[in-house]
Amino acid sequence: MIAENNSGGRAKGTGATIIRYRGVVKRYGAFTALDGVFLNVHAGEVVCLIGPSGSGKSTLLRCTNGLESIEGGDIEFEGTMLPRDERALRAVRQRMGMVFQSFELFPHLTAQQNVSEGPRTVLQMNQADANQRAAALLDKVGLADKAPNYPSALSGGQQQRVAIARALAMNPDVMLFDEPTSALDPETIGEVLSVMKKLADEGMTMVVVTHEMSFARRVGDWVAVFDAGRIVEQGPPRQIFDAPTTERTRDFLSHLGWSG
Amino acid sequence: MEFDFAVITDHARFLASGVGVSLLLAVLSGATSLATGFIVALLRLYGPPWLKPAVVLYIDSMRAIPVLVVLVWTFFALPIVTGLTMPPFFAALLGLTIHLAAYAAEIVRAGIESVRPGQTRAALALGMSRSQILLRIVLPQAIVRMLPAFGSLLSITIKDTAIASVIAVPELMRQSETVAGQSFQPIEVYTFAMLVYFAMLFPVTRGVDLFYRRVAHLGRS
Numbered sequence: 001m002i003a004e005n006n007s008g009g010r011a012k013g014t015g016a017t018i019i020r021y022r023g024v025v026k027r028y029g030a031f032t033a034l035d036g037v038f039l040n041v042h043a044g045e046v047v048c049l050i051g052p053s054g055s056g057k058s059t060l061l062r063c064t065n066g067l068e069s070i071e072g073g074d075i076e077f078e079g080t081m082l083p084r085d086e087r088a089l090r091a092v093r094q095r096m097g098m099v100f101q102s103f104e105l106f107p108h109l110t111a112q113q114n115v116s117e118g119p120r121t122v123l124q125m126n127q128a129d130a131n132q133r134a135a136a137l138l139d140k141v142g143l144a145d146k147a148p149n150y151p152s153a154l155s156g157g158q159q160q161r162v163a164i165a166r167a168l169a170m171n172p173d174v175m176l177f178d179e180p181t182s183a184l185d186p187e188t189i190g191e192v193l194s195v196m197k198k199l200a201d202e203g204m205t206m207v208v209v210t211h212e213m214s215f216a217r218r219v220g221d222w223v224a225v226f227d228a229g230r231i232v233e234q235g236p237p238r239q240i241f242d243a244p245t246t247e248r249t250r251d252f253l254s255h256l257g258w259s260g
Numbered sequence: 261m262e263f264d265f266a267v268i269t270d271h272a273r274f275l276a277s278g279v280g281v282s283l284l285l286a287v288l289s290g291a292t293s294l295a296t297g298f299i300v301a302l303l304r305l306y307g308p309p310w311l312k313p314a315v316v317l318y319i320d321s322m323r324a325i326p327v328l329v330v331l332v333w334t335f336f337a338l339p340i341v342t343g344l345t346m347p348p349f350f351a352a353l354l355g356l357t358i359h360l361a362a363y364a365a366e367i368v369r370a371g372i373e374s375v376r377p378g379q380t381r382a383a384l385a386l387g388m389s390r391s392q393i394l395l396r397i398v399l400p401q402a403i404v405r406m407l408p409a410f411g412s413l414l415s416i417t418i419k420d421t422a423i424a425s426v427i428a429v430p431e432l433m434r435q436s437e438t439v440a441g442q443s444f445q446p447i448e449v450y451t452f453a454m455l456v457y458f459a460m461l462f463p464v465t466r467g468v469d470l471f472y473r474r475v476a477h478l479g480r481s
Binding site for chain 2 (some may be wrong): 041062065067090091094096099102105106107108117120121122163167170
């Protein structure tokens with residue numbers, strides 16, 4: 001199967017495989033959201049999932065950390081199958097950071113508390129260490145001065161950067177981004193993308209569901225094009241954007257007005 | 261028609277003791293209804309499945325039965341069933357709690373369910389357990405969202421204490437009836453009672469509103 005043989009031409013493809021999707025099937029009642037997805041994510045790689053809305057990209061992301069269960073195939077994370085029981089799943093989730101389209105910051109906590117919440121409750125870190133880590137991460141996303149602010153006092157772009165810091169606070173091995181800029185005003189998209197670019201440059205393994213084609217092209221190491229619950233084409237950005245091999249990819253890109 | 265409000269000052273101590281009992285009954289039954297309501301709501305949402313029909317039956321029946329009937333039943337019928345007699349004050353406290361806790365439970369349930377599922381997903385993604393998520397993420401937001409409804413419930417509680425007069429709890433309404441009966445001055449006495457209830461309730465409802473406006477953003481996800 002062509003989809004399984006996807007290590008050729010990968011710039012950072014030499015890293016170990018961190019996530020391996022093998023024939024993943026997800027159904028909601030009669031609707032098949034994922035219809036046999038094969039994909040590998042290597043250490044240090046930025047893998048971008050693109051495709052029309054409802055094609056299964058976000059569903060795949062939610063299956064990756066067990067927020068949704070799968071009906072067929074399997075997902076391997078760092079060499080082990082994703083567990084089914086809650087307790088074991090929690091251990092896996094700690095090592096995957098997740099960033100949501102709608103931020104989902106905790107409104108009753110300040111920016112600093114949002115970031116330190118995971119280390120405090122899940123890693124049982126003491127208050128001082130957790131605060132220190134939170135402060136460092138807020139600084140990293142350029143929001144050191146917003147530490148005492150509640151989410152309601154932050155712009156969308158700032159909220160999403162706090163959300164990225166919150167996910168990083170768990171020291172994850174992988175970051176999952178679910179359309180991180182889709183709910184943002186155009187003028188704040190850039191600040192979030194540049195934080196993500198910085199992370200990528202530091203070697204963070206990232207799976208990014210995005211409609212930002214220029215980000216996928218510039219920052220992505222590997223791009224997978226989704227349609228109707230399947231990956232119709234995957235390859236390095238150069239191939240996907242300049243020389244797509246399938247009609248579906250060409251259709252999708254031309255709908256977006258992508259001109260290469 | 262002539263009014264003589266001296267009847268109020270003449271019975272000031274007697275009426276004031278009624279106000280004290282009303283406030284005490286309101287505060288206690290408010291607290292017990294709230295605590296019971298939380299437990300009932302959590303049982304309905306997260307309790308064992310076999311218990312849920314019983315919890316739903318309790319809530320539905322309390323919303324369908326007048327508080328006066330519950331109170332009278334608690335005072336006159338419950339002692340015969342259980343063999344335990346209760347002083348009127350405790351019967352009133354128990355009856356009001358049984359009745360109001362059902363409303364509190366529905367407020368708590370609605371509050372918890374109104375917190376969007378994305379909040380739970382975000383907390384799950386951090387690796388938090390279900391109980392950590394409920395206690396640290398969902399409930400704090402839900403409680404903020406419940407405040408306006410709790411304010412209404414508190415004012416209903418204060419008003420419902422007047423019903424305790426039928427089982428001879430010496431609260432404001434009962435004491436007013438006594439003074440009105442003795443003095444033949446119902447206009448003065450009951451007008452005074454109305455004003456006192458208003459004076460107790462108005463700051464409560466306004467205070468809750470003001471407080472809510474200041475903290476509302478903490479529950480807005």
